[in-house]
Protein backbone atom coordinates (compact mmCIF):
# COMPACT_ATOMS: atom_id res chain seq x y z
CA UNK A 231 0.00 0.00 0.00
CA UNK A 232 1.34 3.36 -1.00
CA UNK A 233 0.10 6.93 -0.93
CA UNK A 234 1.34 10.50 -0.97
CA UNK A 235 0.32 13.85 0.43
CA UNK A 236 1.41 17.42 -0.24
CA UNK A 237 2.39 19.87 2.48
CA UNK A 238 2.61 23.63 2.02
CA UNK A 239 5.28 25.56 3.91
CA UNK A 240 3.80 28.00 6.42
CA UNK A 241 0.41 26.29 6.44
CA UNK A 242 0.13 25.86 10.22
CA UNK A 243 -3.66 25.57 10.06
CA UNK A 244 -3.36 22.19 8.34
CA UNK A 245 -0.34 20.87 10.26
CA UNK A 246 -1.13 17.35 11.41
CA UNK A 247 -3.55 16.49 8.60
CA UNK A 248 -1.20 13.96 7.03
CA UNK A 249 -0.47 12.34 10.39
CA UNK A 250 -4.19 12.19 11.05
CA UNK A 251 -5.02 10.44 7.79
CA UNK A 252 -2.14 7.99 8.22
CA UNK A 253 -3.31 7.27 11.77
CA UNK A 254 -6.75 6.33 10.41
CA UNK A 255 -5.24 4.01 7.83
CA UNK A 256 -3.00 2.30 10.40
CA UNK A 257 -6.11 1.74 12.55
CA UNK A 258 -7.97 0.22 9.61
CA UNK A 259 -5.02 -2.05 8.89
CA UNK A 260 -5.06 -3.14 12.55
CA UNK A 261 -1.43 -2.19 13.06
CA UNK A 262 -0.29 -2.70 16.66
CA UNK A 263 -1.13 0.42 18.69
CA UNK A 264 2.36 0.87 20.14
CA UNK A 265 3.71 0.97 16.59
CA UNK A 266 1.04 3.28 15.17
CA UNK A 267 1.43 5.70 18.08
CA UNK A 268 5.15 5.97 17.36
CA UNK A 269 4.53 6.48 13.64
CA UNK A 270 1.99 9.23 14.36
CA UNK A 271 4.43 11.12 16.63
CA UNK A 272 7.33 10.87 14.17
CA UNK A 273 5.21 11.79 11.15
CA UNK A 274 3.57 14.74 12.91
CA UNK A 275 6.97 16.19 13.77
CA UNK A 276 8.21 15.65 10.22
CA UNK A 277 5.11 17.33 8.86
CA UNK A 278 5.49 20.29 11.22
CA UNK A 279 9.12 20.72 10.19
CA UNK A 280 8.08 21.09 6.56
CA UNK A 281 5.44 23.64 7.56
CA UNK A 282 7.76 25.54 9.93
CA UNK A 283 11.07 25.38 8.10
CA UNK A 284 10.52 24.57 4.39
CA UNK A 285 8.61 25.89 1.38
CA UNK A 286 6.74 22.82 0.15
CA UNK A 287 6.99 19.11 0.57
CA UNK A 288 5.68 15.68 -0.32
CA UNK A 289 5.10 12.85 2.11
CA UNK A 290 5.21 9.33 0.72
CA UNK A 291 3.94 6.50 2.87
CA UNK A 292 4.61 2.88 2.02
CA UNK A 293 3.17 0.09 4.11
CA UNK A 294 3.87 -3.61 3.68
CA UNK A 295 3.76 -6.63 6.03
CA UNK A 296 7.16 -5.86 7.51
CA UNK A 297 7.39 -2.10 7.80
CA UNK A 298 6.01 1.41 7.45
CA UNK A 299 8.30 3.66 5.45
CA UNK A 300 7.72 7.40 5.38
CA UNK A 301 9.70 9.74 3.15
CA UNK A 302 9.37 13.52 3.52
CA UNK A 303 10.91 15.28 0.54
CA UNK A 304 10.87 19.05 0.60
CA UNK A 305 12.18 22.17 -1.01
CA UNK A 306 13.57 24.53 1.57
CA UNK A 307 16.65 26.11 3.06
CA UNK A 308 18.11 22.73 3.97
CA UNK A 309 20.00 21.93 7.16
CA UNK A 310 23.67 23.01 7.36
CA UNK A 311 24.59 21.06 10.47
CA UNK A 312 22.37 18.01 10.95
CA UNK A 313 24.10 16.94 14.16
CA UNK A 314 23.41 20.33 15.72
CA UNK A 315 19.79 20.30 14.48
CA UNK A 316 19.33 16.92 16.19
CA UNK A 317 20.29 18.34 19.61
CA UNK A 318 17.28 18.57 21.87
CA UNK A 319 16.43 22.23 22.45
CA UNK A 320 18.14 23.57 19.33
CA UNK A 321 15.71 25.54 17.20
CA UNK A 322 15.79 28.33 14.64
CA UNK A 323 12.02 28.83 14.82
CA UNK A 324 10.78 32.43 14.88
CA UNK A 325 9.41 33.98 18.08
CA UNK A 326 5.86 33.88 16.66
CA UNK A 327 6.17 30.17 15.95
CA UNK A 328 7.56 29.58 19.44
CA UNK A 329 4.72 31.48 21.04
CA UNK A 330 2.34 28.94 19.54
CA UNK A 331 4.23 26.19 21.34
CA UNK A 332 6.13 25.02 18.28
CA UNK A 333 9.90 25.44 18.05
CA UNK A 334 10.83 23.67 21.26
CA UNK A 335 13.66 21.97 19.39
CA UNK A 336 12.25 18.56 20.28
CA UNK A 337 10.91 17.56 16.86
CA UNK A 338 13.89 15.72 15.42
CA UNK A 339 14.57 13.92 18.70
CA UNK A 340 10.90 12.89 18.89
CA UNK A 341 11.27 11.53 15.34
CA UNK A 342 14.44 9.65 16.21
CA UNK A 343 12.96 8.18 19.37
CA UNK A 344 9.77 7.09 17.65
CA UNK A 345 11.21 5.42 14.57
CA UNK A 346 13.38 2.33 14.14
CA UNK A 347 15.49 4.08 11.54
CA UNK A 348 15.77 7.74 10.58
CA UNK A 349 17.90 9.10 7.77
CA UNK A 350 18.30 12.78 6.94
CA UNK A 351 19.92 14.01 3.74
CA UNK A 352 20.01 17.73 3.18
CA UNK A 353 21.40 20.11 0.62
CA UNK A 354 21.65 23.66 1.96
CA UNK A 355 19.79 26.02 -0.34
CA UNK A 356 17.80 23.19 -1.95
CA UNK A 357 16.01 21.07 0.57
CA UNK A 358 15.86 18.07 2.83
CA UNK A 359 14.81 14.44 2.62
CA UNK A 360 13.88 12.59 5.80
CA UNK A 361 13.24 8.85 5.73
CA UNK A 362 11.54 7.20 8.70
CA UNK A 363 11.12 3.45 9.03
CA UNK A 364 9.08 1.62 11.63
CA UNK A 365 9.21 -2.15 11.58
CA UNK A 366 6.06 -4.18 12.07
CA UNK A 367 6.66 -7.08 14.43
CA UNK A 368 5.54 -10.50 13.28
CA UNK A 369 2.14 -11.58 14.69
CA UNK A 370 1.64 -8.23 16.44
CA UNK A 371 -1.97 -7.23 17.26
CA UNK B 372 -13.72 9.29 36.23
CA UNK B 373 -15.31 10.87 33.18
CA UNK B 374 -14.95 14.34 31.72
CA UNK B 375 -18.47 15.20 32.91
CA UNK B 376 -17.37 14.47 36.50
CA UNK B 377 -14.46 16.87 36.35
CA UNK B 378 -16.39 19.65 34.59
CA UNK B 379 -18.85 19.51 37.47
CA UNK B 380 -16.39 19.14 40.35
CA UNK B 381 -13.85 21.64 39.05
CA UNK B 382 -16.45 24.07 37.72
CA UNK B 383 -15.11 23.98 34.15
CA UNK B 384 -16.89 25.67 31.30
CA UNK B 385 -17.48 23.44 28.26
CA UNK B 386 -16.57 25.50 25.19
CA UNK B 387 -16.78 22.76 22.55
CA UNK B 388 -16.57 19.06 21.87
CA UNK B 389 -19.62 18.02 23.92
CA UNK B 390 -19.77 14.68 22.06
CA UNK B 391 -16.56 13.62 23.81
CA UNK B 392 -17.71 14.30 27.38
CA UNK B 393 -18.30 10.63 28.25
CA UNK B 394 -14.64 9.74 27.76
CA UNK B 395 -12.80 8.13 30.68
CA UNK B 396 -9.82 10.03 32.09
CA UNK B 397 -6.55 8.21 32.72
CA UNK B 398 -4.57 11.17 34.09
CA UNK B 399 -3.37 14.65 33.26
CA UNK B 400 -0.53 16.35 31.43
CA UNK B 401 0.66 19.95 31.75
CA UNK B 402 2.60 21.62 28.95
CA UNK B 403 2.50 24.54 26.54
CA UNK B 404 4.96 22.94 24.10
CA UNK B 405 3.30 20.91 21.35
CA UNK B 406 6.30 18.63 20.81
CA UNK B 407 6.39 17.84 24.53
CA UNK B 408 2.75 16.81 24.43
CA UNK B 409 3.26 14.81 21.21
CA UNK B 410 6.23 12.98 22.70
CA UNK B 411 5.13 12.47 26.29
CA UNK B 412 1.38 12.76 26.87
CA UNK B 413 -0.60 9.52 26.93
CA UNK B 414 -3.97 8.42 25.65
CA UNK B 415 -6.87 9.44 27.87
CA UNK B 416 -5.06 12.25 29.68
CA UNK B 417 -6.49 15.72 30.22
CA UNK B 418 -4.14 18.34 28.80
CA UNK B 419 -3.84 21.61 30.75
CA UNK B 420 -2.44 24.51 28.69
CA UNK B 421 -2.57 28.23 27.99
CA UNK B 422 -2.43 27.66 24.21
CA UNK B 423 -5.69 28.56 22.48
CA UNK B 424 -4.99 28.01 18.77
CA UNK B 425 -6.35 25.18 16.64
CA UNK B 426 -3.13 23.13 16.51
CA UNK B 427 -3.84 22.03 20.08
CA UNK B 428 -6.91 20.17 18.79
CA UNK B 429 -4.86 18.39 16.11
CA UNK B 430 -2.37 17.31 18.79
CA UNK B 431 -5.09 16.19 21.22
CA UNK B 432 -6.80 14.21 18.50
CA UNK B 433 -3.60 12.53 17.25
CA UNK B 434 -2.72 11.56 20.84
CA UNK B 435 -6.28 10.46 21.78
CA UNK B 436 -6.29 12.84 24.74
CA UNK B 437 -9.51 12.97 26.77
CA UNK B 438 -9.85 16.78 26.86
CA UNK B 439 -8.08 20.12 26.90
CA UNK B 440 -8.39 22.60 29.77
CA UNK B 441 -7.53 26.17 28.83
CA UNK B 442 -6.35 28.13 31.86
CA UNK B 443 -6.83 31.67 33.17
CA UNK B 444 -10.06 32.22 31.28
CA UNK B 445 -8.29 32.58 27.93
CA UNK B 446 -10.64 32.57 24.94
CA UNK B 447 -9.88 30.14 22.12
CA UNK B 448 -10.05 31.30 18.50
CA UNK B 449 -13.26 30.40 16.63
CA UNK B 450 -11.44 27.88 14.40
CA UNK B 451 -10.22 26.12 17.56
CA UNK B 452 -13.82 25.75 18.69
CA UNK B 453 -15.07 24.43 15.35
CA UNK B 454 -12.17 22.00 15.12
CA UNK B 455 -12.80 20.75 18.67
CA UNK B 456 -16.41 20.10 17.68
CA UNK B 457 -15.52 18.24 14.50
CA UNK B 458 -12.82 16.15 16.24
CA UNK B 459 -14.97 15.55 19.37
CA UNK B 460 -12.29 16.88 21.69
CA UNK B 461 -13.87 18.47 24.79
CA UNK B 462 -12.48 21.98 25.08
CA UNK B 463 -12.84 23.14 28.68
CA UNK B 464 -12.05 26.41 30.35
CA UNK B 465 -11.15 27.52 33.87
CA UNK B 466 -10.44 30.93 35.32
CA UNK B 467 -7.77 29.35 37.58
CA UNK B 468 -4.07 29.24 36.71
CA UNK B 469 -2.20 26.11 35.66
CA UNK B 470 -0.73 25.33 39.09
CA UNK B 471 -4.08 25.50 40.82
CA UNK B 472 -6.18 23.58 38.31
CA UNK B 473 -3.50 20.89 37.95
CA UNK B 474 -3.42 20.50 41.75
CA UNK B 475 -7.19 20.20 41.97
CA UNK B 476 -7.34 17.68 39.11
CA UNK B 477 -4.52 15.67 40.67
CA UNK B 478 -6.39 15.47 43.97
CA UNK B 479 -9.61 14.42 42.23
CA UNK B 480 -7.96 11.67 40.20
CA UNK B 481 -6.01 10.45 43.23
CA UNK B 482 -9.25 9.69 45.09
CA UNK B 483 -10.31 7.11 42.50
Ligand SMILES: Nc1ncnc2c1ncn2[C@@H]1O[C@H](COP(=O)(O)OP(=O)(O)O)[C@@H](O)[C@H]1O
Pocket residue numbers: 275279280282283284304306307308309315316320321322323332333334335336337338339358406
Ligand atom coordinates in the same frame (compact mmCIF):
# COMPACT_ATOMS: atom_id res chain seq x y z
N1 LIG C 1 13.01 20.35 7.03
C1 LIG C 1 13.87 21.23 7.57
N2 LIG C 1 14.43 22.19 6.80
C2 LIG C 1 15.29 23.08 7.34
N3 LIG C 1 15.67 23.09 8.61
C3 LIG C 1 15.15 22.15 9.42
C4 LIG C 1 14.21 21.17 8.95
N4 LIG C 1 13.89 20.36 9.97
C5 LIG C 1 14.57 20.81 11.03
N5 LIG C 1 15.33 21.89 10.71
C6 LIG C 1 16.24 22.63 11.61
O1 LIG C 1 16.50 21.86 12.77
C7 LIG C 1 16.06 22.57 13.94
C8 LIG C 1 15.54 21.60 14.97
O2 LIG C 1 14.38 20.93 14.47
P1 LIG C 1 13.36 20.30 15.50
O3 LIG C 1 14.10 19.37 16.42
O4 LIG C 1 12.21 19.74 14.77
O5 LIG C 1 12.90 21.54 16.39
P2 LIG C 1 11.95 22.77 16.00
O6 LIG C 1 11.24 22.41 14.75
O7 LIG C 1 11.07 22.86 17.18
O8 LIG C 1 12.84 23.95 15.84
C9 LIG C 1 15.03 23.56 13.40
O9 LIG C 1 14.84 24.67 14.25
C10 LIG C 1 15.64 23.95 12.07
O10 LIG C 1 16.68 24.86 12.24
Ligand SMILES: [Mg+2]
Pocket residue numbers: 275278279282333335336337338
Ligand atom coordinates in the same frame (compact mmCIF):
# COMPACT_ATOMS: atom_id res chain seq x y z
MG1 LIG D 1 10.26 20.64 14.57
